[in-house]
Amino acid sequence: MSDKPEEKLRRREERYDRERRVRIKVGEDLETMEGVFDGRTLMTVMHMLNTGRLSELQGAMKSGKESRIYHGIDPKGNELAVKIYLTSSSIFRQGRLKYIRGDPRFKDIPHDTRSLIDQWALKEFKNLQLAKEAGLAVPTPIYVEKNVLVMEFIGKNGVPAPHLREVPLQAASSWYDKIVEMLKDLYDKAKLVHGDLSEYNILVPDGYPMLIDFAQAVTIEHPEAREFLKRDIENLNNYFKGLNVRTRSFERMFKVEE
Numbered sequence: 001m002s003d004k005p006e007e008k009l010r011r012r013e014e015r016y017d018r019e020r021r022v023r024i025k026v027g028e029d030l031e032t033m034e035g036v037f038d039g040r041t042l043m044t045v046m047h048m049l050n051t052g053r054l055s056e057l058q059g060a061m062k063s064g065k066e067s068r069i070y071h072g073i074d075p076k077g078n079e080l081a082v083k084i085y086l087t088s089s090s091i092f093r094q095g096r097l098k099y100i101r102g103d104p105r106f107k108d109i110p111h112d113t114r115s116l117i118d119q120w121a122l123k124e125f126k127n128l129q130l131a132k133e134a135g136l137a138v139p140t141p142i143y144v145e146k147n148v149l150v151m152e153f154i155g156k157n158g159v160p161a162p163h164l165r166e167v168p169l170q171a172a173s174s175w176y177d178k179i180v181e182m183l184k185d186l187y188d189k190a191k192l193v194h195g196d197l198s199e200y201n202i203l204v205p206d207g208y209p210m211l212i213d214f215a216q217a218v219t220i221e222h223p224e225a226r227e228f229l230k231r232d233i234e235n236l237n238n239y240f241k242g243l244n245v246r247t248r249s250f251e252r253m254f255k256v257e258e
């Protein structure tokens with residue numbers, strides 16, 4: 001790096017500009033964010049803003065049972081989805097343990113709920129990575145820090161893509177076939193079972209299905225992987241039966257003995 005005075009000055013100006021921008025963004029949002037986040041989450045979000053992982057975080061788009069999804073912008077102006085796991089619920093621990101226990105990637109299960117939630121966010125990140133690497137249509141995972149996961153935004157101009165449920169389907173049976181194909185790829189190539197498949201966890205960005213919400217997904221070695229897979233297929237089948245599609249059983253789909 002050159003040490004010429006003008007170069008130094010330029011760098012300093014750039015840094016000043018960047019810091020000011022971040023401060024302005026945080027300043028504007030701080031008031032509302034403080035009401036929503038606990039201190040630790042706020043620190044994590046601020047750290048992401050300060051290190052240029054994020055340049056803006058806008059209002060909550062969706063509130064799930066245990067997370068909130070925010071619309072964010074990266075320094076290049078790309079849209080992001082920021083999933084923040086809420087750390088308050090103790091039911092969380094009860095409900096989630098069975099998806100972490102038995103997953104060989106997570107041998108040490110933390111005792112405190114906060115660390116468990118951080119693991120939960122990391123688990124979703126890793127699952128998305130595996131699915132993406134296997135060529136599945138899922139949001140690209142970008143970054144995870146503590147209980148905050150940053151991923152590709154599915155939608156446009158801050159408006160998330162509709163859920164499968166909201167989309168009137170032409171030729172519903174070909175949509176069914178396509179999603180079954182995805183489940184099989186998820187199993188055979190990514191070696192994962194989704195575990196919470198429903199018409200709400202499938203988004204339809206541009207006329208094709210995309211799977212989301214991977215925190216509970218388990219590797220196929222998990223002792224209950226088969227049960228989770230059966231349940232996913234049952235949910236999918238129930239939805240498509242409602243659209244008069246002839247569905248297939250788990251046994252036929254995965255060619256196992258009945």
Ligand SMILES: Nc1ncnc2c1ncn2[C@@H]1O[C@H](COP(=O)(O)OP(=O)(O)OP(=O)(O)O)[C@@H](O)[C@H]1O
Binds near residue numbers: 063154
């Ligand atoms: N990457 C994304 N891009 C755009 N929208 C998203 C993205 N991820 C999630 N969403 C939106 O946020 C909603 C909740 O996300 P997700 O299902 O991952 O969270 P959750 O806490 O498990 O929610 P729930 O308990 O309702 O299933 C989704 O249904 C979808 O509308």
Ligand SMILES: [Mg+2]
Binds near residue numbers: 064200201213
């Ligand atoms: Mg969901």
